[in-house]
Amino acid sequence: MPELPEVETVVRGLRQPLIGRTVTGFWFDWPRTIGGPDPDQFAARVQGQTFKRIERRAKYIVCHLDDELLIVHLKMTGRLYVTPAESVQNDDRWMHFKLSLDNGHELRFSDARKFGKVYLSQDFASVTPGAAKLGPEPLEDSFKAADFHARLVGRKTVLKALLLDQSFVAGVGNIYADEALFRAKLHPLRKADSLNVKESARLYKMVREVLQAGIDYEGASISWYRKPDGTEGESQKHFYAYGRDGQPCLVCGTTLVKTRVAQRGTHYCPSCQPLE
Numbered sequence: 001m002p003e004l005p006e007v008e009t010v011v012r013g014l015r016q017p018l019i020g021r022t023v024t025g026f027w028f029d030w031p032r033t034i035g036g037p038d039p040d041q042f043a044a045r046v047q048g049q050t051f052k053r054i055e056r057r058a059k060y061i062v063c064h065l066d067d068e069l070l071i072v073h074l075k076m077t078g079r080l081y082v083t084p085a086e087s088v089q090n091d092d093r094w095m096h097f098k099l100s101l102d103n104g105h106e107l108r109f110s111d112a113r114k115f116g117k118v119y120l121s122q123d124f125a126s127v128t129p130g131a132a133k134l135g136p137e138p139l140e141d142s143f144k145a146a147d148f149h150a151r152l153v154g155r156k157t158v159l160k161a162l163l164l165d166q167s168f169v170a171g172v173g174n175i176y177a178d179e180a181l182f183r184a185k186l187h188p189l190r191k192a193d194s195l196n197v198k199e200s201a202r203l204y205k206m207v208r209e210v211l212q213a214g215i216d217y218e219g220a221s222i223s224w225y226r227k228p229d230g231t232e233g234e235s236q237k238h239f240y241a242y243g244r245d246g247q248p249c250l251v252c253g254t255t256l257v258k259t260r261v262a263q264r265g266t267h268y269c270p271s272c273q274p275l276e
């Protein structure tokens, strides 16, 4: 699933083709892609609105229109791209939603597995139960190591599960959780409240570092994720842990292992990340 760096890259790639454009048409063929309101209302309300700003919150793409927010969650396989109306793209075979724009282009949403959602809403927090409970944005300047530590205190959860919890910090998923734990030299099964201040400061720093590197490399194209221009991100070429089970650790040479934590494949180095 696209995580913070992938969604941030999509947001950045959509600004140029969308900001200033006005919606002139609406189409869908899969009702469950429309998270709300119902498609008739959605069509009536979205037409005539202009894209003002596009931002990211956690793993959501948040487009500020004149009167409302157009919010997209890519989930597993969602892709957004802007293309001339007459052009035919490879991804169109999975297209389930599109908006026509006043310059003859279209914003298209393809989603092979159809878990993705598009919402039109007055406010962000009401779109899903999870949206209201999202934790802080880890890359915001206002989010400090002390805040991170304060959120860890009293949490009995294992670190991998905690990092995946969107109410703890927003935007981290399976890939960047494994990368952050590797770089922080912390075992995925360490209990959160067993970390001392120094260890939690290290994890805080590494969470931010791996997410920022992910953005700098424009996301990880290991499965479905593509940038809005259709090209791949490069982040996957720089992983230390994720997907490297059976291969030597790039730091110590020990063979990396894969296990399951919180129902997710979890990659780590048994030497660099001891379970103390």
Ligand SMILES: [Zn+2]
Binding pocket: 249, 250, 251, 252, 253, 254, 269, 270, 271, 272, 273
């Ligand atoms: Zn190692």
